[in-house]
Amino acid sequence: MHIRDRIEEQLPEWRERVARLKKDHGNFKIADVTVDQIYGGIRGVPIQVSDISYVDPTEGIRLRGYTIPELIDILPRRRNTEFPIAGGLFYLLMANALPSDEEAYQVEEEWRQYSKVPDYVYDVIRAYPMDTHPMAMFSGAVLALQSTSKFAREYSEGILKADYWKHYLEDSIQLTAKVPHIAAFIYNRKYRDGKMIDSEPDYDWSANFANMIGKGENPEYRDLCRLFFVIHSDHEGGNVSAHASHLVASALSDIYYASSSGLNGLAGPLHGLANQECLRWLLGVLNYFEGVPDPDDLREYLRNELDSGKVIPGYGHAVLRTTDPRFTVQMEFGERHLPEDTVFQLVQRVYGVLPDILKKTGKVKNPWPNVDAINGALQHHYGVKQFDFYTVLFGISRILGFTAHAVWSRALGKPIERPKSLTTGMLEAMTAEHTAPAL
Template sequence: MNVKDRIRSKLPEWRERTARLVHDHGSFKVADVTVEQIFGGIRGVPIQVSDISYVDPMEGIRFRGYSIPEVLKLLPRPETGQYPLVGGLYYLLMTGEVPTQEEAEDIEVEWKVRSNLPDHVFQVLKAMPRYTHPMTLFSQAILALQTESIFARRYYYGIHNKADYWEAFLQDSLNLTAKLPVLAANIYNLKYRDGIYVNPEPNRDWASNFAHMIGKEEPDYADLCRLFFVLHSDHEGANVSAHASHLVGSALADVYLSCSAGMNGLAGPLHGLANQECLRWLLKIREHFGRVPRRDELQVYLESALGKNEIIPGYGHAVLRVTDPRFTAQAEFAQRFMPEDEIFRLAMLVFDILPSLLIQQGKVKNPYPNVDAINGTLQYHYGVKEFDFYTVLFGLSRILGLTTHITWSRILGKPIERPKSLTTKILEEMIDREAVNLAKEGK
């Protein structure tokens, strides 16, 4: 069954569940928000409901209920690859069901049919200064594609039934995601390969076409792309990029406007740049020693860094309390395809030493590596050494999740998001009144 028909078959159940929760349990209190949380970025406060993915503190990210090991095992693969087709992952995200081989390949075919880029998109990019950051180009290109929005066109001409908005959003989502590998690869070529333009090949899947278009023909790198794009495709619905795109989309801004907003959030140093910072740190260690250090040498180095309160990038996580399964999946890839790579060996040596040192310090809730601790290392091994492009790779993957969240928000008819803000004086007065009331009660 194709993805549109599968989604349509699920609509009555999901809409009924959502309506019942609001009607029967609308006054149910989910969380109390503290002053510390208000001023601390609303960290940890439940503000969104999404069934696309969920980060379990002890198991890591789950896509539609499936853990990373389960996803990598269950999703269909290409005949010549060892890792899943990204089309299969997209079917899973959109429908909640593990696709058959045919259903996964149908998504890949849909993407090929929709992958053509309008000429004006690259005219916009070529007009920019050569020093423009690739994430700026990526966001601009998505905005330039907004001229193709099916939803924007239908809304302008009077689409009347809100219950049908999702169909146009799904079409926009398929169109945008189809174009992403061509778009991202040729931004890479524009920046780092003298502006050449490379077309996708019809016999390649979504991920291997990206590898081909940036000049990486090794089968191993195509598999790395499949793995990378699956692992980075989503991370709950309230991180900066996901929440930004949801917020913009809640105003009925189309998929292109919403995803560009999400990419602008992803481009922030506190969100999408961690992978390159981790790699820079590992390269700095190798440069310091002139080689991969021995275990005892690295332990002294790390103890000294921690003693100076230096930040060790790639370790710790806001939610996880175990090693990130996405780190483990990439480490297993590297052990299989590039076990002698020096930076990989160094990354694993850090993994062997650092967690116990962080535990001894007692200052961190999670001393284990996250996904960023290793993913730049793998890209670097295959010759993708332009650090400022790594966030585009992240964004290329993450839009798979963002478009799914946006589409399902329209399926469920979620309203425009409009939380309430307070003044500092109002907050102080609320606290003072509470103190008076407690005093009267003798507490």
Template structure:
């Protein structure tokens, strides 16, 4: 069966401008519930497809690099292959060609649940196929089976001081889990390159399984007096076990977490955390080391800290203006923020030129479950006012809200008020995207990433400019 003509569904995305991501099989092309078996079938076909493509088009130019791009953090450069998701400026993120609303509709859900299970998204990211309920259940049970933490990691987490940031603890624990790496052991024993992906797969599955335990342990130690996270229940899904370990038993919070872990999973390959894992992994560092490096990038204020900054800004706004506030007063507050040289956090995006679909699905969740929450009502009011003010100011390329404008409000509503911890949740989710990509990076034999750097003097010489 042809990879690109296997079904009408696959053909629709091949013809779409968003089909640059890997389309390796039709929807539900495999009935196997074992993800590794499905990948073992797909990988040789994709290796052949890319080999043929490179032979025919390998010398074709795909863009122009400008001096501004070099100084601007390589923004906009087409410089790496990342299969699992593509970010379109007008449509937002697509996971293997599927939009967020399509994923919400098509991915399997928990019994009586309405939000997609992250296990299903991981299957989609890894294979390009919408999984069946049985395949998702297999992933849930597989992750439950692999979830136990080694004792030395538990001891290390228990010995961390309370003033060590949750993200520092998270990153350190992931690095220490490197002791469990199947890939590191196999590489030391001289495993054939063709089998690299199999050991990366095993490490990725183990790491994703263990992340909720690590994250919950950090949360309990810092905010719940070191109480036990309890045991994994193999009959529950990944998110359900995670919220239980955190100590949250409200079913709606579990539904929120399923949605949160799904929509934060991937945002193509150029963002700091995804690119970092891709770069470090290209050195054949195992998934634990690569993902730990990615989490150090995610911890930066310009990446994963944004939802916390939004909540801080909203809280200050509420304190200064009081409860319900008129549109006019809110507009004045926004203008004062901008005139003082600050930004309105949660608005604008480096790539998107519309309202972030991840914001929209969170807004829809809030409209359904917490329509009268004062903080949500404030967020909705800002959604009505801020874009017009930013357009009037004339500086913002994108005046619309991004994912961070909403997520902290939802977490706070259900009682998770510890803002320093929010990026850890983001990190648990991001593993789904970057680790599914890492499996394919090793399967396709992507080389060591080594771009050429230049000095300012060298750039001036290159373009014929006079130094000084």
């Protein structure tokens, strides 16, 4: 069944559930908000509903209810490959149903059909100075596609609110179809002297990206792309990029505006850009020791880094309180395919000693690695050594999540977001008088 029909089939029940919750429990109190939370980036305050994914602090991400190992096991894949095709994951996120092989390939087929990127978009990328960060090029190219938005066109002509989601879905399929091509164009322009490679019709979405950046001949790298694009697709709704794209779409800005905004958030060093920092740090350690240090030397080095106030990239997380399962699955990939790689060996060694050291600081809430602790090491092994491109890889995948959130937000008629801000003076007065705000 097509994603559209699958959503249509479920919508009455979803709308009924939401309406019932609002009607019967609209005044039910979920949380109080403290002054610390207001000043602290509204950390941990429940402010939205997302059924696409949920990050459990002790278990990690579940996408539509499935853990990462479960997804790898059950989503459709090509014969003789280790990891699922992205079309199946997109189907699951969007349609809230496990796809059959046929349904997953139907997405891949639609993607193939809509994959042609208009030439003017490539001109937009060419117009950026060469030293522009690839994330700015990526976001700019996605925004340049805005004029193709079916939703924006239909909205200006007048459509039913209940049908908004259908146009968002159409735009989402059209945008995601083009994303690997745009990213590959940026990669080739920046790092391969502009040498472009045509897409390969027999390849799936993920493998085709590998192919278009000149790495299609290595089946391991094609599989790494499949793995990477599945595990980075979503991390619930509150992280900066997902929230930015959700917020922008709540104004009924179309999927191109919303996804470009999400990418802009992902480009920040406290979010998606962290993975390039992590590889830089690993290479610095290897350089310092002229190889992989033994555990005692590494412990001493790490303690010194922490004592001098440095943060070790790739460790810690705002929500997770365990080893990120996205780290674990990539570790297993590394153990199978690149056990001799020195950067990978260092990742293993750091994992062996750093959590205990971080625990002993007494202040780091999560001493375990996040996904960034390994992402770059695997890419580096297969020759993708341009650190600043790593966030683009992340973005290719994350757009799958942005679009699923946006389609369901429109389908469930979510309103424009408008939280309230207060002044410092108001907070001072309230806390002095112990009065709750009259908002």
